[in-house]
Amino acid sequence: MKRSAFVFCLFALAASFFLLSDSFVFSQESNRANQLEGLSSYVEKKMEEWKIPGMAIGVIQNDSVIFLEGFGFRDIDKKLPVTPQTLFGIASISKTFTAATIGILYDEGKLGWNTPIIDYVPDFRLYDEYATFHATVRDLLSHRTGLSPFSDLMVYVWPYERDEIYRRLRYLKPSSSFRGWYQYSNVSFVVAGTIVDKLSGGSWEDFVEKRIFKPLGMTHSNFDLQIKNVEDFSYPYKYENGQYVKLPFRHRPAGNPSGGINSSASEMINWLKLHLKKGQFDNRQIISPTSIDMIKNPCIYNFYSEEKWWPPMMSSALGWDFQFYSGYHLLTKGGIINGFGCFISFMPQEKIGIVILGNNGVALELTHYLTYYIYDQLLNLNEFSWDKLIEDETPKYKVSSEKSSKEQQAKSEKMSYPREKYTGSYEHKAYGKAAVYVENGEMQLNFNTNFVWPLEYCFQNVFKTVYDGATIRFEFKQDTAGNVTSLEIQIEGTDFSVVFEKSNSK
Incomplete structure (x- = not known):
């Protein structure tokens, strides 16, 4: 009888512990949500100051959504509101998906992170012979191949398909030594996408849809001009001469692996959950923890700042940027493309993730600032006044726009020759x-x-x-x-x- 009573008490104590633990976690998440009280009105105010028609913001902590909201308009003419489900062009955030597709192929044994590409894709060629025989997917995904940023015009100006860009890669003279320096390159991600085409037996788009979108429940996310295939999508805008101007959607499907995905704040929350749970979503392993760790690891230094408000150093991981913010490990990625500006980030140890999408290119800068502002609220940091910086930066944007407008109106001097x-x-x-x-x-x-x-x-x-x-x-x-x-x-x-x-x- 005494033994039964003891076992019962032990079970009751354990149950109480778990209930208290759940209660503590719920209380902690509730407190974090309360810390974001007032964020909505703050965002609306800054959108008006920065002339951004619409934005969507999602924040998660410990696998729970603590903030998810749309602001402003996705279509100004029809006064259609932005919702958490509104699709935006996510531009270079697409690179994080390409890094994941390479990780999945690694998990399947179809390539090696540090194995020369030419070993499993024999027709791979770079301008430099040494780079041709030594370049790996990590070199492509961390912008250290030596390819000039100028080569990106091949993706967005010339009408080449992805396989043709891949073929012409051998004629692109590098502007720095192989692995010698970080040089941002959209072409390198197009090439990574071509490798996925070749090794998967299909297209990069099909691979992303089947292996990432579908298992993550990202049912509305799509590519390029498909954005208009769903009802809830945003138009891209710019603010010029005192009014909003609707821009055309950029149509360059060859560049999808570097910047062609469209998604929403609600679906990008699932993308963040995958990374915060080391490649797992809904108890299913989509990508191995080994590949997630490889993707997060810094490969090459890419940025230095003496500004006290900016992380002093940043490095390029694979598709992501790596930094420390006030001592916290932080992965980030921004994107800008024809009237869309966005920013995504997560803190692996703190289990916090933030995504902010906007329908004006200048939103890229504001989404950066708002992201750090939100982290400060959640982590009780007060080392720097992001509010003051955002306010200080706003007039610069306006002056810059006015100056650009005046420059365009200036008359050219007389030509020397016919x-x-x-x-x-x-x-x-x-x-x-x-x-x-x-x-x-x-x-x-x-x-x-x-x-x-x-x-x-x-x-x-x-x-x-x-x-x-x-x-x-x-x-x-x-x-x-x-x-x-x-x-x-x-x-x-x-x-x-x-x-x-x-x-x-x-």
Whole structure:
């Protein structure tokens, strides 16, 4: 009898412990949710100041959603509201999915993280012979192949399919040594996607849909122009000359592995859950803990800042960026593409994840600030006033926009030579052909039938255009007789350039 009483008391004590534990966890999560009280009104205020039509925010802690809300409009004309289910273009956050597809292939024994790509994809070629025989998927996914950021124009300007970009990779001269320096590259993720195409026996898109979207319940997430296949989607916008302007959706399916996924805050919450539970979702192992750990590990230093409010150093992991924020281990990834700006992050030890999506490109900057602001609220940090920084940065954005508008209206100085001097066909072995011609009295540069850049005269033989917020400089080179022989294209403020030879040069 005494033994039975003892066992009963022991069982009751254990049950009480578990009930108290659950109660403590619930209380802790409830307290964290309370710490975000007032966030909604704060976000709405900042959206108005930054001129962002719509946003969606999701926050999880210990596998529980503690904040999930849509703000503003996904369609300004029809006054349709943003909901947690609204699809946005998530741009470069797509790279985190490509890293995961490589991890799944590793789990299946189809490739090795540190095995040269050429060992399992024999037709893989880079410009440099040493890099060709030593490059691994980790090199591709951490931006350390030496590929120039300029090569990204091959993804978003030229009309090549993914396999053609992969084939032309061998003609892309690197702008830094192999593994010598971090250089952001969309092309490297397109190549990683091509490897998934080759090893999976299907397409990267099919692989993501079957192996990630479906098991994670991301039933509405999709790719490229498929965003309009669902009812609840957002249009991309920019704010210009005092009004919102609806932008066209970017259509470059070849670049899907680097920036072509569309998703919502509610479905991206599941993506965060997968990473916080080491590759597991709903008690099913989608990707191994080994691969998740490999994806999170830093590979190469990529950023240094002396600003007291910014992490002093960041490194590139695989598809993610690695940093320490106030002593906490933090993985982040931002994205910007034609009127969409977004940011996702998680703290593995604290089991906190945050996703913020916006339908204006400048939202990328604000989503960064809001993310750290939310972490500070949840972790009771008060080392820095994000509120003050957000307020300080807002006027800079407005001044920048006004200055850009004025620059576009400025008249060019008189040209030194007739426009016809520069017209003709130009060619580069990797990028292909480009045509310069005069239309309605204006210089035009045509890379393909769907993409034309207007050339604004600057001085002597130099022209410029603005693309995706970047100023691109064009300089026509001459021989001693004054004949144009080539066209050098350079992204202003960088050392990255490429030279197209004129086809009819003597």
